[in-house]
Amino acid sequence: MSSTELPSVPPTSVLPKAIAVRVAEGERLRSVGLPGVTLSVRSRPPAREGLEPALYVHGLGGSSQNWSALMALLDGVVASEAVDLPGFGDSPPPDDGNYSITAHARAVIRYLDAVGRGPVHLFGNSLGGAVSTRVAAVRPDLVRTLTLVSPALPELRVQRTALPTGLVGLPGVAALFTRLTREWTAEQRVRGVTALCYGDPGRVAPDAFRHAVDELERRLQLPYFWDALIRSTRGLLSAYTLGGQHGLWRQAERVLAPTLLVYGGRDQLVGFRMAQRAARSFRDSRLLTLPDAGHVAMMEYPETVATAFRELLADSAATTETAGG
Secondary structure, three states, X not given: OOOOOOOOOOOHHHOOOOOOOOOOOOOEXXXXXXXXXXXXXXXXXXXXXXXXXXXXXXXXXXXXXXXXXXXXXXXXXXXXXXXXXXXXXXXXXXOXXXXXXXXXXXXXXXXXXHHOOOOEEEEEEOHHHHHHHHHHHHOHHHEEEEEEEOOOOOOOOOOHHHHHHHHOOOOOHHHHHHHHOOOOOHHHHHXXXXXXXXXXXXXXXXXHHHHHHHHHHHHHOOOOHHXXXXXXXXXXXXXXXXXXXXXXXXXXXXXXXXXXXEEEOOOOOOOOOHHHHHHHHOOOEEEEEEOOOOOOHHHHOHHHHHHHHHHHHHHHHHHHHHHXX
């Protein structure tokens, strides 16, 4: 692909600063400089000393805010941090403009290596699920357990409802879509995303919807908003074409960490039928299926996901004790 397909983006050092990103009660937000990337990290102060660390990775077009509800429910269970991937949330674009799955995984690994928090309980949703799978496969020393919510792993027959998202990654389509939707308000865009990602959009509380609109208005002011979204979409599609040891399904088979898989029956982006293949591919897995959930179960049913994670921890601890005994 030629570099002329997308508009040029100003260097990070001269990008305008948008309005402040939202930080919920009990959360902190900090910026961490790493080689080639700067990551915004959302965290909750540990409820007590000695809690094992957890790291959460959001999906395409999302941010660390997608995990706020689940993080709050896991206070006292793990010490939670959520990253904004490069170009998303409050993180600036990567210096090299690389938004591939490998580059996102590299950013997560660099962060964990830099702060020395590993091994962590690693969570990933959608794109973040693919990124987390790669991290767990190539750096098993960094991952205690793996929790994947609707992970974006390759499908042979993509759902029709997911096709428009994939088309955004094609040359020329993004520019056309931008022109066609120029008059859409942030509220209209959020309603569209909510209808696509939630099994029941009615579960979104009015204040949560308002916060989502405010966040999108903030993001739309950033000159790299579309660039990050389009290039990450292309990066995900490119990962689907990789074979051999670099293929995501092959890497799933290499994951050693105990894995919790969460799939929604009303997911319009990741096929519910992929749940069984995932359960077979991850060698130490347990599967949670939520018939009424969509693509973001940790936002729709955070209590259910939190309970399943606690059970994963209990099972893992029991297995460790048995092996040690």
